[in-house]
Amino acid sequence: MAYQALYRVWRSQRFDDVVGQKAITQTLKNAIIQKKTSHAYLFTGPRGTGKTSAAKIFAKAINCKHSVDGEPCNECETCVAITEGRLNDVIEIDAASNNGVEEIRDIRDKAKYAPTQADYKVYIIDEVHMLSTGAFNALLKTLEEPPQNVIFILATTEPHKIPLTIISRTQRFDFKRISTQDIVDHLGYILNQITIEYEEQALYVIGRAAEGGMRDALSILDQTISFSDEKVTLIDAMQVTGSLTYEMMDQYISSCVTGDVEQALEILENILSSGKEARRFLEDLLLYCRDLLMFQQAPNLLTEKVGNLTENFKSLAEQTEAEKIYQMIQILSETQNDIRFTNNANIYLEVATVKLAKSVKKLTAIAPDTHPTGGIELTALQQKVEQLQKELAELKKNGITAKETEPVKTTRVTSSKNALRIPTELVYKVLNEATKDHLMNVKNVWDDLLQMMSVTQRAMLKASEPVAAGPNGLVIAFDYEIVCGRAMDDEELQLAVHNNLSRLVNNYAPDMVCITKESWPKLRQSFISQNKENSGEQSSNEQSATHEDHLMTAEEPAKEVNNQVVDEAIAMFGEALVEVIND
Template identity: 40%
Template sequence: MEHIALYRAWRPQSFRDMVGQRHIIQTLQNAIREQRVSHAYLFSGPRGTGKTSAAKILAKAVNCENGSAEEPCNECEACKRITSGAVMDVQEIDAASNRGVEEIRDLREKVKYAPTEVRRKVYIIDEVHMLTTEAFNALLKTLEEPPAHVMFILATTEPHKLPATIISRCQRFDFRRVSLEEQSERLERICLEEGITAEPSALQYISRLSDGGMRDALSILDQIASFTGGKVSYQQVMDMTGGIPSEQFGRLAAAIKQGDAGLVLQMVEQFMQEGKSADKCMENLLYYFRDLLMIKMVPGADKLTDRVLNPADFKEMAEAFSKEELFRMIDTLNRYQSEMKYASQPQTLFEVALLKICGIPQGGDAAVEQGTSAGRSADADELNRLKQQVVSLEKKLERILQKGVPAAEGRDASKPTRTPAPKMASTAKKPQHMDQYVAAKTGEPFLNVQRQWGQILQSVKEEKVTVHAWFVDGEPVSVWEDNVLVAFKNNIHRETTEKPANKQVIEGVLESQLGNPYRLVTMMLRDWSDAVEGAGKPPAEELKLEHEEAEASGEKPWIDEAIQLFGEDLVVIKD
């Protein structure tokens, strides 16, 4: 018997076939029964959880020739043709490849006409978050005043990328990941009816690998059953998916605990000889330590673990590590995993990561106490070093005071003067009206921009990814009148963003997202922090005036500069 395309064979054809979305199905069935179906729905959730399947079932239910019912009959001509995709009035549109405004305008023209084959036109737009801003605006017009014979079903895995104006015009249903038990039960049923022999541990592991997506679970089962002739074992699942049994990770964790770097490297080489990839090993090891942490911190954590099938067998290993050790190991592995995506030699990085966590202090609370003592010692050394620097600065300042500063009237006015004190201020430009920006930093216009900032960044990325690469370094800090003030950590990023062509792209996105034209104003984040901290202090012009008056009266303003540089506690003035 051939085990091909299990997902197509077991794809839900009615609401009762769906797994794990009981509340959503109940709500839709009630709406159909009471004839209160909405004109627009938004189905959001992880991949493979039934969003598109539910959309097609809903399209059949409202167009079934036997009348609108909680379940489509799947026997009439309309149900059969919708299932096969042969009804022009029920269209499934992939927004990833039809994301432009022209495609949506074409759709707007078509919705005006009454359906010709079934009672109601249904447009299923998959991955709707891929539409451009202009396409969303065009779709919005149709969602505001849809014809009575039209229904829209929008499906997406990233609802946060949709404009709020679109979401507010739809009934939203959030599909959840299918639970481990529900997936395992469905896989057992499929194996029974398809004549597949599978070990329970193998099906359980497949369910864990699918991350709550029924479609992924069926694809994995289909692949393994086809290769093995309908006999699926736990070891075969491990071999074909690149997984590593928890027992092997247990031995690796024991070697890490002992700090045996040689054994760790030897085990990595063994993994590579078995055909495992370094990035997959890193991913599975992260899961393993995460599961150890769950077992250690949460009683009865068998349902919270991702790769450990028998948590009780690993309690001893969980007890061997302290919570602090596991936290630091997970953090280290996560950082190296991010770097592995761009590494030409991922195995080397994997080995370095393991050697790194081999060097993490062992011994639980004792190690933490030792670390605390070491930290105190380091703090003491740092304090002594700072004291020495202060003494050195005091000596330099004393030499400056002894030498004195030339009087203003003794200088040649034609020659440029040189300020002896180093300048600590930022060389980046600062915008005018800083007081107004600081005062407006908590106003409603700024809060509105802050709420939409994620969508603004995404829109800039869609318009021009190179501009987004520089602009993402900034963060909005204030909105005053028609100016959006963005503060940057890196001056190169700020300067590149300020280039006219790049600035034009950003300001165009601001206008389309916020509904009004806005001007982009930039500054450095450190200067903004100084401005906020200095709010309420005398303005710069007043300080300058005081400085000039003091100089005219014979006072020495460079003493004030020294105090600003070193602080009052470190400056001693001697006549």
């Protein structure tokens, strides 16, 4: 006889043989024992989880004359005929190729006839979601009131495509993905039966690559047996599945965690040169990072899923902070999303590698090492206090009292996150050349400029407005300090403003200077005062007047209008009756 694939040879023939679906198989067995079977069932779930196998076992069990505890005997003529697919009363239909109205009408007409060889006529419709709307409508009435001794079993991987009117007329069973440990146990049992040696870790690799499908696991095992030399080894399983060994991922992730960009890129190049596929590589990395987190929180649970763990993996999990792993998972997820629609996946992987090493290095530099709340700045402050105390003690020894010493100004060390440094010199440089025409030109196209930016950039600039503009610079005031700080560091945002303004305003391409709205009035007033002090008295008045005119903001025209209203009110009612209240 010709060779048969493992998934065909080892297809489940009893309910107890169905792996990982105990709740469903027990329910079906009890229904058969108690003779409370339904006229229609819907089996849903991922591929290779036992839907069609359970349907055939159910057809055998309900028609078997010698069933025990709801299980078929698999020895009588009826069971053997159903197993071999030659019993006329058990009809298996592929809805993918028989999805028209005529095929379903033929089923509906033949269902009216009583079974000839068995007690029940069973229709198994696989991939039922492929039926057309007309075919579903033709099946609807038959499902609702089927002839006596007729059972319909519908199987599908996509239940959301089935009309609710069909689902409501069936008993639904959702088959779940099979756990890695159950797959490993079943594969080990099969290999023992066919007397093939194996490494247990190789079965874990196959089980994880199968993604919860037993049929996929058996197909991969079949390939691995053909590839191997009389023994299923870990290396063979890695080669067949395209997976990475834990040692390879240990080296790669370790380089990223330590911030060694060059070494990480070299390891990536070696991995890709050996024939590893980029998308598969990303999946393995995500699983590896997930395993690092799980090992930190639930090591015993991870051991059941993965098997043996390397010492490098354990030490890496112990030394790496959870925050770093979260950041790595986020970068890998974004990269996985980016490479879906590209033919140059390797480029995205190289960029992701640099991001992983750089971001983790940056996080390490920012994270406080010596104290959870103080960090490097707290240490520096403590050292300065100690130094001042020593100096004060020496002064007292030399006979100088505390009254004679000059008061020491204490400085507070603040984090760069909390205290934003305003670029005063750059602001003054822009104000020195600022004109009202430049500012009005920018304000006129501000809304158009926002529409030309990306969504993130537009969101940042929404909380800002231009307050001063000159031929070479533009001052933008932000409502919030945190947004202003991010805008200062965002080179892409500044470049986008520079380029897009040149398109909107006759090649006007100023450099952007970011400040907060809170600091703008003080900066403006300080600049005007400084110009008055530095200039002569006559020229100062002219220059300051000119700058005041150039720096007029949107609030000042309103003040002029208010002054005009006040003057008119005084002319009409007299100065004695008019009271001006500044709000």
